[in-house]
Amino acid sequence: xxxxxxxxxxxxxxxxxxxxxxxxxxxxxxxxxxxxxxxxxxxxxxxxxxxxxxxxxxxxxxxxxxxxxxxxxxxxxxxxxxxxxxxxxxxxxxxxxxxxxxxxxxxxxxxxxxxxxxxxxxxxxxxxxxxxxxxxxxxxxxxxxxxxxxxxxxxxxxxxxxxxxxxxxxxxxxxxxxx
Amino acid sequence: xxxxxxxxxxxxxxxxxxxxxxxxxxxxxxxxxxxxxxxxxxxxxxxxxxxxxxxxxxxxxxxxxxxxxxxxxxxxxxxxxxxxxxxxxxxxxxxxx
Numbered sequence: 001x002x003x004x005x006x007x008x009x010x011x012x013x014x015x016x017x018x019x020x021x022x023x024x025x026x027x028x029x030x031x032x033x034x035x036x037x038x039x040x041x042x043x044x045x046x047x048x049x050x051x052x053x054x055x056x057x058x059x060x061x062x063x064x065x066x067x068x069x070x071x072x073x074x075x076x077x078x079x080x081x082x083x084x085x086x087x088x089x090x091x092x093x094x095x096x097x098x099x100x101x102x103x104x105x106x107x108x109x110x111x112x113x114x115x116x117x118x119x120x121x122x123x124x125x126x127x128x129x130x131x132x133x134x135x136x137x138x139x140x141x142x143x144x145x146x147x148x149x150x151x152x153x154x155x156x157x158x159x160x161x162x163x164x165x166x167x168x169x170x171x172x173x174x175x176x177x178x179x
Numbered sequence: 180x181x182x183x184x185x186x187x188x189x190x191x192x193x194x195x196x197x198x199x200x201x202x203x204x205x206x207x208x209x210x211x212x213x214x215x216x217x218x219x220x221x222x223x224x225x226x227x228x229x230x231x232x233x234x235x236x237x238x239x240x241x242x243x244x245x246x247x248x249x250x251x252x253x254x255x256x257x258x259x260x261x262x263x264x265x266x267x268x269x270x271x272x273x274x275x276x
Contacts, residue, residue: 131215131218152215
């Protein structure tokens with residue numbers, strides 16, 4: 001039985017991924033289980049994870065995905081303090097993946113469904129944006145630009161900004177308590 | 180649209196679907212070891228209005244190769260040991276010497 005290519009949206013793909021074992025199951029295997037069909041006699045479909053149907057080299061390149069509108073995603077400046085806080089919580093230095101984990105906890109529900117969506121390269125949109133937030137933090141001198149590969153580090157400037165922010169927040173809190 | 184997935188031939192009788200191959204490349208380039216360097220490179224070229232997929236694609240194999248090239252025999256051995264341990268765990272084999 002020769003396979004057929006269909007187009008599905010991100011939500012359906014996520015559901016199929018949840019049902020399948022990467023590099024073992026194909027989407028077809030997962031869907032056969034859903035429909036209570038016997039396993040395919042021989043594998044004929046690419047296993048997960050799969051970036052999408054293959055494109056012929058001669059095919060015109062796919063256009064860029066529609067960009068998220070500014071109001072539909074978290075603004076870049078809203079990453080600044082959570083990024084510095086995540087680093088401070090990890091003693092100023094941590095692998096990128098660990099920082100991503102901490103920032104996710106700090107941002108929580110502020111990340112919109114579009115932020116949590118995946119880009120054409122299969123990267124989560126907000127994690128990609130966090131990478132650019134790091135670049136801007138390096139430009140402001142708040143993070144080191146000469147760290148070892150994969151390690152993100154806070155500088156004195158970054159620590160100073162956090163301290164000032166915390167002082168401001170403490171001042172506001174005590175003013176509110178006193179009023 | 181019907182048809183078998185496009186593949187790349189690795190060796191005789193061993194082909195990899197292009198979608199699986201590209202997934203590997205995405206995974207490698209999203210890894211902590213390369214992700215920041217890739218973003219920095221794109222930012223560098225974007226500031227000079229020279230960011231384009233064609234130019235970037237020419238640099239990607241070297242970026243991946245540079246990291247693989249610094250892996251020592253000890254690094255590959257450490258990885259191999261972990262995989263062998265995983266194999267033994269799966270097959271119920273006793274740990275070797």
